[in-house]
Amino acid sequence: MVHLSVVVPCFDESEVIDTFHTALVAALEPTGTTFEVAYVDDGSGDRTVDRLRYLAATDGRVRYTSFSRNFGKESALLAGMRMARGEVVVLMDADLQHPPALLPRMLELRRHGYDQVIARRDRTGEGATRTVLSRAYYRLVRRFMDVEIVDGAGDFRLLSRRAVDSLLSLPESNRFSKGLFSWIGFDTVSFTYENVERAAGRSKWGGRRLLDYGIDGLLSFNSRPLRLAIHTGLWLFLSAFVYALWIIANALLDGVDTPGYATLITAIVGLSGIQLATLGVIGEYVGRIYHEVKRRPHYVVRETDRTAGLHRDPGD
Numbered sequence: 001m002v003h004l005s006v007v008v009p010c011f012d013e014s015e016v017i018d019t020f021h022t023a024l025v026a027a028l029e030p031t032g033t034t035f036e037v038a039y040v041d042d043g044s045g046d047r048t049v050d051r052l053r054y055l056a057a058t059d060g061r062v063r064y065t066s067f068s069r070n071f072g073k074e075s076a077l078l079a080g081m082r083m084a085r086g087e088v089v090v091l092m093d094a095d096l097q098h099p100p101a102l103l104p105r106m107l108e109l110r111r112h113g114y115d116q117v118i119a120r121r122d123r124t125g126e127g128a129t130r131t132v133l134s135r136a137y138y139r140l141v142r143r144f145m146d147v148e149i150v151d152g153a154g155d156f157r158l159l160s161r162r163a164v165d166s167l168l169s170l171p172e173s174n175r176f177s178k179g180l181f182s183w184i185g186f187d188t189v190s191f192t193y194e195n196v197e198r199a200a201g202r203s204k205w206g207g208r209r210l211l212d213y214g215i216d217g218l219l220s221f222n223s224r225p226l227r228l229a230i231h232t233g234l235w236l237f238l239s240a241f242v243y244a245l246w247i248i249a250n251a252l253l254d255g256v257d258t259p260g261y262a263t264l265i266t267a268i269v270g271l272s273g274i275q276l277a278t279l280g281v282i283g284e285y286v287g288r289i290y291h292e293v294k295r296r297p298h299y300v301v302r303e304t305d306r307t308a309g310l311h312r313d314p315g316d
């Protein structure tokens with residue numbers, strides 16, 4: 001029986017994975033906690049799997065799963081949580097941006113009875129544009145979502161066994177974990193640490209990917225954007241109605257003398273814009289329903305630490 005399972009999603013991390021593992025072991029061994037490390041290779045194109053095979057062969061506490069292609073960090077986290085056998089599970093990045101040195105403090109907070117311990121990073125060393133944009137995004141999200149999401153609270157967190165089990169019991173296939181963590185509830189505590197640069201390799205989150213992630217977050221938790229579309233439609237209809245009354249009254253009193261070209265064009269363009277946007281919102285939800293009803297698995301596994309031996313020549 002192990003007490004702690006550390007879940008680490010890795011996508012093209014061959015440059016840092018050894019450094020990470022050494023740092024992790026160095027942080028955990030002095031605490032005397034029994035632990036295992038569950039690495040999930042998210043279809044890396046570099047030699048990450050080789051490194052994982054090597055780690056698993058040399059360190060009995062290492063287990064890994066390797067995907068057949070890149071399925072995204074959310075799927076990797078899910079696979080890792082399914083692998084984890086510990087009473088306590090920690091999710092952390094492989095690039096040392098989540099400092100292993102904080103683990104003893106997180107374990108200590110768990111002993112105080114918290115089911116979720118979040119280590120939040122501040123925004124030191126981050127580009128000004130990114131800071132401004134993410135602040136704005138979190139404000140928007142807070143207005144639209146039923147669940148609370150805290151700025152800077154990423155995936156570096158400790159979860160108790162019952163918290164992990166409740167996450168695993170959620171059936172949806174579109175997993176926006178920031179929202180799910182908050183949705184399951186339980187006693188949560190967070191503390192802030194200073195942001196660190198990635199140790200090696202480069203970030204996989206470019207502008208486009210972040211935007212898609214942001215839209216996912218907004219849409220996956222409720223249907224408030226649909227409600228907003230209905231409200232806008234109603235208000236527009238009301239103002240159009242009042243305007244029509246005004247035109248009729250005018251025509252009755254003064255006779256017809258308005259060519260009204262500008263008004264017409266404005267109304268048509270404005271309304272088609274809103275209709276298109278609304279259709280887009282509806283389409284987005286329909287797409288999600290389609291995606292959910294297919295019930296596809298979240299990922300496909302190519303190999304794990306247990307199957308790895310099967311590829312090897314039994315003679316060597």
Ligand code: UDP
Nearest residue numbers: 009010011042072073076093094203204205
């Ligand atoms: N990651 C992953 N699959 C992906 C993208 C990222 O498993 O498709 C992992 C990556 O290996 C790292 C963590 O998720 O351990 C965070 O990724 P990254 O450092 O690129 O993101 P950032 O820190 O820039 O937000």
Ligand code: MG
Nearest residue numbers: 093095097198
């Ligand atoms: Mg990173």
